[in-house]
Amino acid sequence: MSGDVRRLAAGYLRDGDPTGWFEPLYAEAGAGGAAVPWDVPEASAHLRAYPLPPGEGRRALVVGCGPGRDAEHIAAAGYATTAFDISPTAIELARSRHPDTAVDYVVADLLDPPGEWRRAFDLVLESNNVQALPASIRAAAIPAVGTFVAPGGTLLVLAAAAVTGDADGPPWPLSRDEVDAFAGDGLTIVSVERTAAPGSPLHSRWRAVLTR
Template structure:
């Protein structure tokens, strides 16, 4: 991991510790984005492109039908949302941090790229744990990338129920997360999930259709990742 990213991660950990010690599991996200002052190097999960495991999945997935809706959960700086829009999805992306949402809106939408047919992403400030009722069963694709692992374990079952509730009949929920064995300590933020936490989605009216595991590259040699796809009936 490059030193700048390491520093950004350490600062995120510090803010999270302070926030959690006051009984607030979510307040540190907004603090981090605000402190970053529009410098993406200060956001530890910021990237130039969508997550590689999303991009490889998109490369082999069929192009969505025109108007098919995707929802990006905890969208951060919107890289995955823009990748989905470029792949033909009509994308709504949300984050609990108003500063992150404003930041996304300022970044060039894919439709500003010459010859790109992508529709602009609709960025919305919302809390996954109290999401708008109108999103229920509203999306043919829901993407959860790295949000569950940034939440304390006690909040994950509620978050997982919300994720499942967004998926339209026969739609998919794609989950990308760091993974650990049950006997490995969760360690410091980001807190990798155990497989059972991801598979709990199977008890929420979803059926697991794909499960793949990956070793991370040299920037983070010891981390394992999973990409899982669940389908609603």
């Protein structure tokens, strides 16, 4: 993450608003200023490498969807897909980038989600979001993700396990204990893999699969 993005985040973190920096970052980027570090053209390579179960007749939820590349990948696999982000500008961007999309893009807060999402989705993707949240709200954010998973559904967690040369986040890599903590609220772990991602600043990564 660039120094500019870290400085922006640091100001909001100091003021006790740990998610406040996302909206101004997207807004500045839209105005031609800052670059959003995770705004890349393709769906995550780690998501593309995951063999998605068939999506027809199933619902998916993408947490912290940003500009929507991962949500579009999941929708293309046949899932009726909802994707949400706390940043209204990110949601506008996702809609404008994908004018013919089948994805329902929604502004929502992981820490205060719509009640009807509880246990409603056959597939839930959490990719690179919790690692952008400081310890102060992780204890609430991690179990919130699992609440969306329907009985028999799957939660896929993709996250940094280590980053290059960084003491200060964001991102703050997840510990194995934090990965295991996604298994609250009746979820069980199917697999947890730690893989290398050569060439990426997030050079070691978690891929965890859970089910209810």
